[in-house]
Amino acid sequence: MRIVKLHNWPILMDDCCSLLNQEWPRSKTARIHSLSKSSDYFPMCLCLIDDGDNNSIIKLETNSNGDPLDKPIGQLIGHVKVSRGSLEGEAYIESLIICKSRRGQGLGSQFMVSIEQFIKSIGFTSITLHTIDASNFYSKLGYSLITTIEALGPASVNIIAGETKTQSKFNQNTNQLIVTNHQQGTSSKLSIDCPLPPPPPSNPITNRPVIKQEKIVMNKRLT
Template sequence: MDYETVVLHTRRELLEETATLLNREWPRSMAARVASLEGGVDELPCSLVLLNSGGAVVGHARLLPVAGATNAALIESVVVCQECRGCGLGRRLMEESETYCVRVGYNAMHLSTHDQQGFYHHLGYQDGPSVNGRRKCVTNLTENQVQYIVIKKCRLNFEPSRRPQGVCVRVLSLAIYDTVTVRWCCGSGLHATRN
């Protein structure tokens, strides 16, 4: 069977199908899942989806720049549909993700997992520190406006004195970057790095 990898924001008609695939593995509301998938860019952040010959979504990987690094990417939410596992599609999706990251200027890859350490070790990843993925960019805001931004993930008004633990907002050149620490399983998860 032939497979094709596409960048999700160029194929918006695949948003709901991709959200359904992700929700089978990591359940959350459909509206929240679709919202998290919207808004990719040609560089990073973006999502890659793997399509079978019939055009159905059978795999997904989210690619994010690592906060505080100029050439490092975080690969997360890697999933292949249950029926297609064991056929090499996970490896293919990771290779396509790495190739895409290199093509847009990233040469170090990071990921985080709590149950697929063997798979990622087999692909050449090594244990490493956890990293933050830079998720969203909102431009043209002043530091005072940061106090009124609503962080959707927490559903809380952001005020510096009430910052939710684990959420970091950085102001760089009047741009706001919402970053979330990647920790799937405190202390026992794999935080892997591949250069």
Template sequence: MGSRSEELSLVPLHQRPELMEACAQLLGEEWGKSQASRLHSLQRSSDAFPICLVLLRSWGPAELPAAEKSPCQLLGHVRLSRVVGHPHSLFVESVVVPRALRGKGYGRKLMEAMEKYARAQGFHRLHLTTHDKQHFYAHLGYTLAEPVQIMAFLSSGISAKVLRIFSAHPSPATSNLGAWVPATTQPSLPPTMVPPPPPLPPLSWMRGAPAKSYGQNLLETPHCDAKGLPIFWMKKDI
């Protein structure tokens, strides 16, 4: 994939802030939204998650192509977020390669580098969703799965203790933490009154929801995204 001096590397975007604008443009060309909105999202990347990773191609000084003004080229982007209740899992999203470079194997290179990064950080499973690339991910070893909840855009200053609370499996002793407990004792409801609704679930974010209880296959899925479009949920143990 190029000359011997060519090198591919996956690096956190917040370690290469000079690539923010190019990355925002790449994402915008694929999914829209304003440049300012994309930049704001990318600037939240941190080692505490979610984290944006970029695949770069670099050349030695003597091998820099004449058309290139920079010693490195942006080949792809991917974002990783924590999964609620699964401390050893990550959610993969915003996987994109420049259109002019597709079909050259960089999508696979991006995913392989991302998996290697996730394993090095101590994670053992990856989850993702796709509208139409399920066959691509299946070739990479991903299998159909049920939806999970993800944590997105947590402050980089959030404590590890709070993060563990979000990521830990609920226990009987803490399963009712989401319920509101009044400061004073309230009188019991008369039999004719309608009881209040159940408490809201714990603070979390969920990408998509199951439409029915039956399963999915690589051609059909019972799941849909927030816009009502069919979406495939997949996972892989790494």
């Protein structure tokens, strides 16, 4: 296992996009735009590569040793984004993910230990993060709860795929919005008079329902 910096291996951009969209669906254009900001000056995207080495110690590759147009040997199985925090000496991590087929093998914990060692080696003294449903995982790694905040965020794919679905279609001839609710095999329609709507988004994946989410803020001192 080894960790490489995404900006040293831009050929991994599409694979990173697909990996992150397993958990947090987003348009490819927006995702690539975010990933392309990775640099040594932060934010920095780190990729976990399975290169066939069964050694439990994950090695960090600090420099690119090959042509950036070539893929590093191995399979992309993890990602994390590291940024500077708002406080002196604080690093902020987000978008930590292990591919679904490799979960349950302890890779997430090993990845985090290596990330912490790297962050400490470049001068940071603490790490802060936000999580919605992984507080137990981070607690086992020594992270403490600081506070909780409420924020609006896109609903998960599971919520969208529930029993109740809502569809809408605008009739330009009558300036009416036709809303259809489907639930348990039945449907009902409601006509609403309204002005012309804005053009639809280019990718429907970004048009998910927005719901209230409770984010847990956690922190760890690096000693």
